[in-house]
Amino acid sequence: MPYTPICHYHERMKTEDVANVVKPMRSILTVAGSDSGGGAGIQADLKTFTSLGLFGTSVVTCLTAQNPDRVFGILPVDPLFVAKQIEAVCDSFPIFAMKTGMLYSPEIVRVVADEDIYEGIAVMVVDPVMASACGARLEKDHTIEAICRELLPLARVVTPNIQEAEVIWGNSISSQDDMRRAACDIGHRYDVACVIKGAHLPGDEVVDVLYDEGEEFIYSSYRVEARQTHGAGCTFSAALTAFLAQRRLLCDAVDLAKEYVVRALEEARPTRPHTPLNFDAAAALMAYTKE
Numbered sequence: 001m002p003y004t005p006i007c008h009y010h011e012r013m014k015t016e017d018v019a020n021v022v023k024p025m026r027s028i029l030t031v032a033g034s035d036s037g038g039g040a041g042i043q044a045d046l047k048t049f050t051s052l053g054l055f056g057t058s059v060v061t062c063l064t065a066q067n068p069d070r071v072f073g074i075l076p077v078d079p080l081f082v083a084k085q086i087e088a089v090c091d092s093f094p095i096f097a098m099k100t101g102m103l104y105s106p107e108i109v110r111v112v113a114d115e116d117i118y119e120g121i122a123v124m125v126v127d128p129v130m131a132s133a134c135g136a137r138l139e140k141d142h143t144i145e146a147i148c149r150e151l152l153p154l155a156r157v158v159t160p161n162i163q164e165a166e167v168i169w170g171n172s173i174s175s176q177d178d179m180r181r182a183a184c185d186i187g188h189r190y191d192v193a194c195v196i197k198g199a200h201l202p203g204d205e206v207v208d209v210l211y212d213e214g215e216e217f218i219y220s221s222y223r224v225e226a227r228q229t230h231g232a233g234c235t236f237s238a239a240l241t242a243f244l245a246q247r248r249l250l251c252d253a254v255d256l257a258k259e260y261v262v263r264a265l266e267e268a269r270p271t272r273p274h275t276p277l278n279f280d281a282a283a284a285l286m287a288y289t290k291e
């Protein structure tokens with residue numbers, strides 16, 4: 001019997017025709033660690049970017065051998081090779097926005113903060129990663145200090161969770177008022193917008209606070225009964241970066257990124273024995289994500 005093809009390439013357009021007809025995609029960059037478990041780090045960032053209609057590029061700062069339960073090991077990339085990756089990406093792609101995640105060491109922070117590479121990059125989001133959801137430390141001593149000193153002054157926005165905000169701010173945070181004070185102080189101290197994610201405070205609602213140039217925004221959502229939150233922080237900052245690359249206002253981009261994470265947690269499907277975030281379902285359920 002003759003084979004009947006499933007795919008029909010007969011009418012296939014020539015490459016030039018496709019380029020003329022289809023709207024170009026914006027490119028976006030993540031500078032972060034690789035998570036072999038696929039739920040956080042570079043992998044979460046790229047899945048988020050793709051689901052939101054952007055072309056994701058990536059600079060790997062370190063390899064982690066891990067699954068959602070445990071980190072088995074961390075292998076940092078030579079800082080000079082981190083710089084080479086950034087150079088290679090920026091040499092060829094117009095980057096509309098970038099985010100940083102796990103930078104691991106002050107030496108890697110230093111090369112990532114080399115201002116020469118940011119001439120062409122309009123927006124930087126800094127996720128000051130310190131630990132994984134299972135509690136493993138993902139930074140060497142003095143990394144957060146280096147991030148504050150060298151990276152935050154270049155950034156548009158920093159996205160700490162409660163523990164990270166406590167370290168950056170230097171005081172403990174146990175209420176929404178503390179979050180508001182911390183966001184304002186961090187914003188002033190480093191001349192950067194600051195969104196503090198409140199998921200680690202108790203309560204039925206999760207409240208996030210954004211401070212941006214004298215204005216304060218409060219975002220509230222119900223608490224999703226998620227079995228697993230591994231990668232939620234990376235996904236929030238990646239979605240925020242994607243919405244900023246789409247030229248949305250920061251206050252709207254935070255709102256949309258929060259909705260994206262809530263939906264990705266709500267739509268999580270068992271991938272036995274884990275329940276990772278569902279990136280594609282999150283994007284599909286949002287009213288105006290893709291350009």
Ligand code: PXL
Pocket residue numbers: 032033034035040041042064066101102129131132133138230231232233234
């Ligand atoms: O969510 C923080 C984070 C960032 N980067 C990498 C990670 C994690 C959490 O596990 O693995 C590579």
